[in-house]
Amino acid sequence: MYRALVGIGMLCGLLIVFVFAGTRPVIEANRAAALERAVFAVLPEATARLTFALTPAGGFAPAADAAGERIHAGFDQAGSLVGVAIEARGMGYADTISLLYGYAPERDAIVGMQVLTSKETPGLGNKIETDPGFLANFDALDVRLDDSGTSLLNPIETVKKGKKTEPWQIDGITGATVSSKAIGNILAASSSRWVPLITQRRADLDAGDIDEGS
Amino acid sequence: MKDLDTTPPTPTDEFIKGLWRENPVFVQVLGMCPVLAVTNSAVNAVAMGLATTFVMLMSNIFVSSLRHFIPKQVRIATYILIIATFVTIVDYAIEAISLDLHKALGAFISLIVVNCLILGRAEAFASKHGVGYAALDGLGMGVGFTLALLCLGGVREILGNGSLFGVALFPAGFEPWVVMILPGGGFFTLAAWLLLINHLKRRRESAAAGMQEALR
Numbered sequence: 001m002y003r004a005l006v007g008i009g010m011l012c013g014l015l016i017v018f019v020f021a022g023t024r025p026v027i028e029a030n031r032a033a034a035l036e037r038a039v040f041a042v043l044p045e046a047t048a049r050l051t052f053a054l055t056p057a058g059g060f061a062p063a064a065d066a067a068g069e070r071i072h073a074g075f076d077q078a079g080s081l082v083g084v085a086i087e088a089r090g091m092g093y094a095d096t097i098s099l100l101y102g103y104a105p106e107r108d109a110i111v112g113m114q115v116l117t118s119k120e121t122p123g124l125g126n127k128i129e130t131d132p133g134f135l136a137n138f139d140a141l142d143v144r145l146d147d148s149g150t151s152l153l154n155p156i157e158t159v160k161k162g163k164k165t166e167p168w169q170i171d172g173i174t175g176a177t178v179s180s181k182a183i184g185n186i187l188a189a190s191s192s193r194w195v196p197l198i199t200q201r202r203a204d205l206d207a208g209d210i211d212e213g214s
Numbered sequence: 215m216k217d218l219d220t221t222p223p224t225p226t227d228e229f230i231k232g233l234w235r236e237n238p239v240f241v242q243v244l245g246m247c248p249v250l251a252v253t254n255s256a257v258n259a260v261a262m263g264l265a266t267t268f269v270m271l272m273s274n275i276f277v278s279s280l281r282h283f284i285p286k287q288v289r290i291a292t293y294i295l296i297i298a299t300f301v302t303i304v305d306y307a308i309e310a311i312s313l314d315l316h317k318a319l320g321a322f323i324s325l326i327v328v329n330c331l332i333l334g335r336a337e338a339f340a341s342k343h344g345v346g347y348a349a350l351d352g353l354g355m356g357v358g359f360t361l362a363l364l365c366l367g368g369v370r371e372i373l374g375n376g377s378l379f380g381v382a383l384f385p386a387g388f389e390p391w392v393v394m395i396l397p398g399g400g401f402f403t404l405a406a407w408l409l410l411i412n413h414l415k416r417r418r419e420s421a422a423a424g425m426q427e428a429l430r
Contacts, residue, residue, distance in 0.1 A: 001285040008280065008292055012299035019303045026310040034313055119320055124392065175392070 034116075035100070039072045042102030042112030042138075043083040046074025052205060058197070060204035071194070073205045074102070081205055083111060084198055088190035093178040095119040097128075101187060103143065103195060105202060109167075110187065113138035118179075125179035133161075134173050134180060142167035143191045150196050158184030228347050232354030238331045239362035239404075240411045245331035249363060250400035252322045256379050259367025260360060261315055265308065265323060267356025269300045270332050274340040274352030276300075281341045293336040294327065301326045331359065366403050370394045 039049050049072050051063040063070055072085040082104060089098040097120070102112040115129045128134060146153040154168040158181045164171040170187075172180040198205070223231075238244050248266065253259045276296045277284070284292045305323045309316045316323070326332070335355055340348040371377060374394030376384040393399050 001288060004283050004285050005288055005292065008284070008295060012295055015299055016302050019306050023306040023310040027306070030310065030313050117317065121396070124396070 035072075038100045038114045038116060039074065039085040039102075041114050042085050042100055043074035043104075044102075044112060045076055045082040045104075047077050048075045049073065049085070050075070054197070059201050071198075081105070081202075084194075084205065086190060086194050087116070088186050090182060090186035090189065092118055092182040093120055093125050097179075097182055097186060099183065099186060101138065101190070103191065103198065105198060107140065108142065108144040110138055110141040110143055110191065113183070113187070115183075120176070120179045125176045127173050127176045128179045128183050131173055131176075133171065137164070137170045140167065141170065141187070143195050144168075145196060145199060149199060152192050152195065156184055156188040156191060225346065225350055228350040229354035232351065232356070232358035233361065234358070236355075237358045237362060237411075238355050239359060239366075240408060242331070242334075243408075244334055245329045245359065246404075247325060248322050248329060249366060250397065250404065252319060253363055253367040253370055253400060253403075254395040255318075255371045255375065256364060256367040257315075258318050259363040261308070261319060262322060263356070263360025263363040265304045265319075266326055266329060266332070266359055267353065268304055269297060269326050270335060270356045270359075271349060271352040272300045273297045273332060273336055274348040275345055277336045277340040278343060278345045278348035284341070289341065290333070290337070293333055293341075297332050297336070298327045331355065362407075365407055366400065369403050369406075370399050374399055 036049075040046055043049075051070050051072050052060040053063045053068040053070050055061050055068060060071070070087070073081055074083050074085060076082045083102045084105070085100055085102050087098065087100050089096050091097070095118070097118040098116045100114050100116055101110050103109075104111045113135070118126065118129065120126045120128060141156065142154065143156065144153045145151070152168075154166065156168055156170065158170045158172050159165075161172050161174050163169075170180070170184045172184075232238065234241075236242060239246075239249055245266070248262050252262045273293070273296050277293055280292075280296075301324065304326070305316075308319065308323060335352060339351045343351070368378060371379075372383060373391050374396075376382060376388045376390050391399070394403070
């Protein structure tokens, strides 16, 4: 009895290992391609990207040289920085939502947002990925810094659908209140941390591009 | 009628029975978890059906070919092990084929493991029949399951989202019945289909009875 069980177990294990090894490169490539597409989707003006890691000293170094949290800088054809794509995650209505958003330092605004993974209710909560009216919020969402340069002048907030009056507000979705608020909260938390950092160390990102170009 | 029943089923019968006479969803009412959960769109329904078909086909073949080696006392555990192996394979395969599809099916791919339909076919059929018949049975049941899922997914997507396979069917003024793509809609649609199928079956039976009456 044990021999049969162990034998079948090993056979099954072997099968899984083979399939895992066979599909891993394809899955990795799919993920990388999806991230690549997402970066250019949230930074519409970018034509090239470079990944940077946050160093312990609080600066940015090209990701190949350093470990740490990563951001993706997008550059236009002339080689100047048009924006930074940042990954963020937080609790949604069902499970964690992870998303990528594009921040354009020149415009002091978020210029694009794409949900990477979510398990929100089909037909209701998952409108955060498809509703055109909701996604239009992220074409120009104000994330201006205050005078001290360490925090946002107006934190991002989510309001009821149709009640948006200020550029830092997000028009929510009727029937997806929790999910659309979750997006607002994730963006608010992430932007209040990253925007001051990027503004202070902007030179690192520009310099990184020159290194790459030479 | 009697001598028809005693003839051994032909390979075609083993395949066909899953489609209609013993349809896993509409007649056996097995595997309701994915039936209700992932049929909110036609694409999800078909993908789920194909994944289940593959798992059922492979596990039936495996169980049938190993049926003389599997000790009776631990057969259920062994079946689950075999089924789980193929579910894991399908999970990786779908992720490699399309990340979007993998995202849409979510946790339900892993849940194929506990689909009672697959375990039911392994225990009730594959463990007692040869590899060829077991494969046909798995394939037939799988296709029947896929068709049933498509029946539900199609109706729910048309009513709940105004589209079929992602193609919009109605003009912009159509107000979708959101409830149809929520869990409740699954129950409504399944109930409607079961009503229809049972009605058809009963009508056919009474027609057959009437025919015999007339022949006497």
